[in-house]
Amino acid sequence: MRGALLAAAGVLLAASAVLAQDPDLARRQAEAAAAIAGRAEEETVLAEGEGRSEVFAYCTVCHNTALIRRSAFTRDRWDELMDWMAEKHGMNPLEGEFRQAIVDYLATHYGPRQRGPRGGNPFLD
Numbered sequence: 001m002r003g004a005l006l007a008a009a010g011v012l013l014a015a016s017a018v019l020a021q022d023p024d025l026a027r028r029q030a031e032a033a034a035a036i037a038g039r040a041e042e043e044t045v046l047a048e049g050e051g052r053s054e055v056f057a058y059c060t061v062c063h064n065t066a067l068i069r070r071s072a073f074t075r076d077r078w079d080e081l082m083d084w085m086a087e088k089h090g091m092n093p094l095e096g097e098f099r100q101a102i103v104d105y106l107a108t109h110y111g112p113r114q115r116g117p118r119g120g121n122p123f124l125d
């Protein structure tokens with residue numbers, strides 16, 4: 001048991017020595033992870049239409065589009081959700097024409113009637 005603990009401590013020491021030798025390692029790993037995550041989704045996962053680029057750019061800062069694609073909300077509900085996201089989750093508040101464009105897009109393409117025959121499962125789209 002003691003031997004195993006010592007071995008584990010040794011591994012940790014060796015790992016921290018590697019990190020100490022290469023201070024850029026953590027940064028490069030973070031960049032690589034971001035690059036992979038960045039490739040995971042493209043704008044075209046969202047329904048085509050006016051406002052799609054804006055929605056994709058603005059809304060995927062914190063989460064991917066699965067939350068959007070699985071939703072089927074009325075325009076009012078989408079509109080409220082914009083305030084909820086800003087108040088509860090720190091999204092930059094959406095205002096004016098930009099807000100209209102985003103809510104219009106969401107209500108048009110992810111409204112209650114747009115749910116497909118598969119129930120809007122984002123994993124099947």
Ligand code: HEC
Nearest residue numbers: 058059060061062063067068071085089090091092102106
């Ligand atoms: C600042 C971060 C942030 C931004 C930007 C953001 N969201 Fe969210 N959103 C969240 C968080 C946090 C949740 C809650 C996630 C959870 O419950 O797992 C969430 C949840 C959601 C949900 C699920 C709500 C529900 O009740 O099912 C939807 C839909 C959604 N966001 C849509 C959007 C849209 C559309 C945009 C762009 C206008 C957007 N989000 C931008 C942080 C953000």
